[in-house]
Amino acid sequence: IQAAWNLKTRALTEMVYVDEIDMDQEGIAEMILDENAIAQVARPGTSLKLPGTSQGGGPSPAVRPVTQSGRPITGFVRPSTQSGRPSTMEQAIRTPRTALTARPITSASGGFVRLGTASMLTNPDGPFINLSRLNLTKYAQKPKLAKALFEYIFHHENDVKNALDLAALATEHAQFKDWWWKVQIGKCYYRLGLYREAEKQFKSALKQQDMVDTFLYLAKVYLRLDQPVTALNLFKQGLERFPGEVTLICGIARIYEEMNNISTAAEYYKDVLKQDNTHVEAIACIGSNHFYSDQPEIALRFYRRLLQMGVYNCQLFNNLGLCCFYAQQYDMTLSSFERALFLAENEEETADVWYNLGHVAVGIGDLNLAYQCFKLTLVNNNDYAEAYNNLAVLEMRKGHTEQARALLQTASSLAPHMYEPHFNVAILSEKVGDLQRSYTAAQKSEEAFPGHVDTQQLIKQLKEHFAML
Amino acid sequence: MPEGTGALREVLPKQGTGGEHRPALPAQPAARSRPFSPFAGQLSMEDTPAMVLCKPKILPLKSVSLEKLEKLQKAALEAAQPPESAPPPSAGAAPPRQ
Numbered sequence: 305i306q307a308a309w310n311l312k313t314r315a316l317t318e319m320v321y322v323d324e325i326d327m328d329q330e331g332i333a334e335m336i337l338d339e340n341a342i343a344q345v346a347r348p349g350t351s352l353k354l355p356g357t358s359q360g361g362g363p364s365p366a367v368r369p370v371t372q373s374g375r376p377i378t379g380f381v382r383p384s385t386q387s388g389r390p391s392t393m394e395q396a397i398r399t400p401r402t403a404l405t406a407r408p409i410t411s412a413s414g415g416f417v418r419l420g421t422a423s424m425l426t427n428p429d430g431p432f433i434n435l436s437r438l439n440l441t442k443y444a445q446k447p448k449l450a451k452a453l454f455e456y457i458f459h460h461e462n463d464v465k466n467a468l469d470l471a472a473l474a475t476e477h478a479q480f481k482d483w484w485w486k487v488q489i490g491k492c493y494y495r496l497g498l499y500r501e502a503e504k505q506f507k508s509a510l511k512q513q514d515m516v517d518t519f520l521y522l523a524k525v526y527l528r529l530d531q532p533v534t535a536l537n538l539f540k541q542g543l544e545r546f547p548g549e550v551t552l553i554c555g556i557a558r559i560y561e562e563m564n565n566i567s568t569a570a571e572y573y574k575d576v577l578k579q580d581n582t583h584v585e586a587i588a589c590i591g592s593n594h595f596y597s598d599q600p601e602i603a604l605r606f607y608r609r610l611l612q613m614g615v616y617n618c619q620l621f622n623n624l625g626l627c628c629f630y631a632q633q634y635d636m637t638l639s640s641f642e643r644a645l646f647l648a649e650n651e652e653e654t655a656d657v658w659y660n661l662g663h664v665a666v667g668i669g670d671l672n673l674a675y676q677c678f679k680l681t682l683v684n685n686n687d688y689a690e691a692y693n694n695l696a697v698l699e700m701r702k703g704h705t706e707q708a709r710a711l712l713q714t715a716s717s718l719a720p721h722m723y724e725p726h727f728n729v730a731i732l733s734e735k736v737g738d739l740q741r742s743y744t745a746a747q748k749s750e751e752a753f754p755g756h757v758d759t760q761q762l763i764k765q766l767k768e769h770f771a772m773l
Numbered sequence: 774m775p776e777g778t779g780a781l782r783e784v785l786p787k788q789g790t791g792g793e794h795r796p797a798l799p800a801q802p803a804a805r806s807r808p809f810s811p812f813a814g815q816l817s818m819e820d821t822p823a824m825v826l827c828k829p830k831i832l833p834l835k836s837v838s839l840e841k842l843e844k845l846q847k848a849a850l851e852a853a854q855p856p857e858s859a860p861p862p863s864a865g866a867a868p869p870r871q
Contacts, residue, residue, distance in 0.1 A: 320845060322838050369828050381833040588834040595831050610834075619832035626829055656832055663829040690827035697824045728824045758822045 306449065313452045317459050365753045368596040369690070370721060378561055379592030380585040440466070444473035447482075454488055468492040483513040490521060499525050514545050516552065523555055532559050550580045557586070566593060582613055591623065600630035618647040622657050629664050637664060655685030662694060671698060689719035696728060708732060716748070723752035727759055739766060 369377050443450050450470065457467040471492060475485035490505035506522040509515075519542035526535035536559055542552045557572035570593050573586040580586075591606035604627035610620055625640035641661055648654040662677030675698050681691040692715035699708040709732060716725035726749035733742035743766045749759045835843075 322841055322845075367828060369830055377830070378833055379831065380836065382836040382839055584834065585836065592831045592833070615834070617834070619834050622832050626831060630829075653832075656830060660829050663826075666826065690830070693827045697826055700824055722827065724825050724827045731822055731824050758825075762822055 310449060310452050313456045317452075317455045319460075321455075321459050364755055365723060366756060367598070377592075379589035382585075438466075440470045441473055444470060444477050447474065447478065450474045451484070458488070458491070464492050464495045468496070481512070483509040483515070483518070486512070487515075487518055487521060490525075494521070494525060494528070499529050503529075516542065516546055516549055519546075520551060520555060527559070532563055535559055548579050550576055550583060553579065554583070554585060557589070561589070584610060584613070584615060591627075595623075595627060595630070600627045603627045604631050604633070616647070618644045618649065618653045618657065620644075621647060622660055625664070626660055629667065651684040655681045655683075655688055655691075658684065659688060659691055659694075662691070666694075671701065674698060687718055689715045689722060689725070692718065693722070693725045693728065696725075700728075700732065705732065705736065716745075720748075721752055723749045723756060723759070726752060727756065727762075730759070730762055734762070734766070739769065742766060743770075 438453075443453055454467055454470050454474070457463050457470065468489065471485055471488045475482060475489060478485060480486075486505045486509035490502045490509065493499070493502035493505060503522065503525050506518055506525065510518050510522065519538060523535040523538050526532070526538065536556060539552050539556045539559075543549065546552065553572055553576045557569045557576065560566075560569035560572060570590060573590050576583050576586040577590070587606050587610055591603045591610075594600070594606065595603035604624070607620060607624050607627055611624065621640045621644035625637050625644060628634070628636040628640060641657060641664070644657045645654065648657060658677050658681040662674045662681065665671070665674035665677055675695070678691045678695045678698070681688050682695075685691075692711045696708040696711035696715065699705075699711065709729070712725050712729045712732065715722075716729060719725065726745045730742045730745035730749060733739070733745060743763070746759055746763045746766065749756065750763065753759070
């Protein structure tokens with residue numbers, strides 16, 4: 305009967321198991337009230353919070369869209385992809401928190417929505433294991449049962465404190481010689497936010513037994529403590545013990561990407577591909593880098609490889625369509641986009657596809673179609689700042705200045721990190737003669753993207769004009 | 774000469790006012806002081822700043838974990854849909870819907 309119990313426990317866990325290495329949902333409270341920061345102002349290149357200068361080069365915001373934190377959008381998104389550390393509470397609330405929708409939620413209900421509801425899903429008549437009545441000490445002494453039970457509590461019930469108790473008892477029982485329990489305790493501490501303790505546990509587990517997973521968990525701790533350089537060194541150490549290990553190289557690449565060092569990240573992704581040429585994340589990231597470096601044909605090759613591997617979703621077809629269009633393979637473009645629309649699972653994805661179709665329409669010169677596409681984008685997602693901006697440009701071409709101005713205002717309030725709406729407001733105001741507004745807008749545009757030559761020229765012109773007055 | 778400028782204007786992608794003066798602003802000296810020669814091809818382009826479009830978006834692909842998470846979240850939301858019929862969860866967490 306014990307075997308059956310064991311099996312059922314593990315089956316239930318497996319249903320909701322998400323690899324803890326990937327799981328990394330930070331609540332708003334944790335982001336804003338972070339006490340783990342070591343330095344008040346980190347030196348450039350040593351902190352994940354300040355993407356700072358793009359030291360590694362790569363496409364500028366003039367070519368590649370940026371996210372709210374100022375980082376260029378990546379080719380791949382994981383549960384732990386940081387959408388950036390917002391500087392104000394307001395921005396934090398606006399940042400999309402869940403994987404599904406863009407609605408913000410607090411740290412309490414966070415990703416632990418599966419807490420409790422997992423039980424509801426699997427056992428409509430009540431929980432399989434009643435935690436409050438469990439005698440943890442008894443289970444701690446039976447290592448095989450204890451391990452299954454721990455995973456159940458940790459993943460299925462999401463009850464970290466009980467899990468921690470069990471793990472502590474079990475590791476005592478094993479006289480601190482079992483590396484597995486140390487890692488589990490480390491995971492519990494990580495979830496509870498006790499990062500230094502987690503670090504200690506993982507380090508001690510590493511001393512006993514070199515395991516790739518432990519390296520990955522420890523690196524996660526360092527990243528949460530905003531110590532990317534330490535994490536990088538750790539990965540390099542891990543690579544000495546496990547040469548060629550794909551997950552470690554991938555980890556390094558991700559860190560460089562987070563630090564906005566795109567060219568180094570690309571090199572490491574290429575290394576990953578040398579080891580494992582079916583690695584979806586690496587292919588996607590390199591593909592998007594090539595697209596934004598003005599090499600859509602190469603990007604197309606990468607995305608076709610993904611298609612060959614059997615990846616079949618809306619994003620891939622959207623990217624294929626874009627690459628085909630810009631690589632001038634017009635036969636494939638529209639069918640890819642059609643497929644993308646068909647595969648879209650929610651309105652946000654549909655909005656993205658219509659937005660890109662609008663770009664294609666602009667490219668072929670069919671401005672009416674472009675107008676309709678951007679409007680459809682807004683129908684599907686009312687907060688699509690880029691669509692507002694592009695609609696404004698189209699309206700300007702038709703001469704509807706006031707409508708353009710209203711659209712640009714919406715765009716710039718929805719996405720203050722983008723330089724395009726600000727720049728367009730500046731141009732528009734200058735055409736109309738409203739130089740003061742033009743100047744303020746141009747300044748905002750410069751803040752968002754200091755390297756934009758046109759903005760700088762505009763500001764210079766305006767300054768000269770003001771000086772003449 | 775007018776044909777020359779006209780031909781140039783069609784080729785120019787920017788929607789600037791080809792060659793018009795803008796009395797309100799000091800003229801860009803570089804474009805103006807160069808001697809105009811219709812037979813020498815395109816020497817300079819008056820750089821009237823045009824509005825910029827936002828860029829096409831390459832959509833990031835989702836990892837397997839993320840997809841599973843989304844699936845779980847969706848299932849959880851759906852399970853919470855008829856909240857009265859389902860028994861309260863034993864772990865005592867706040868329901869996802871406020």
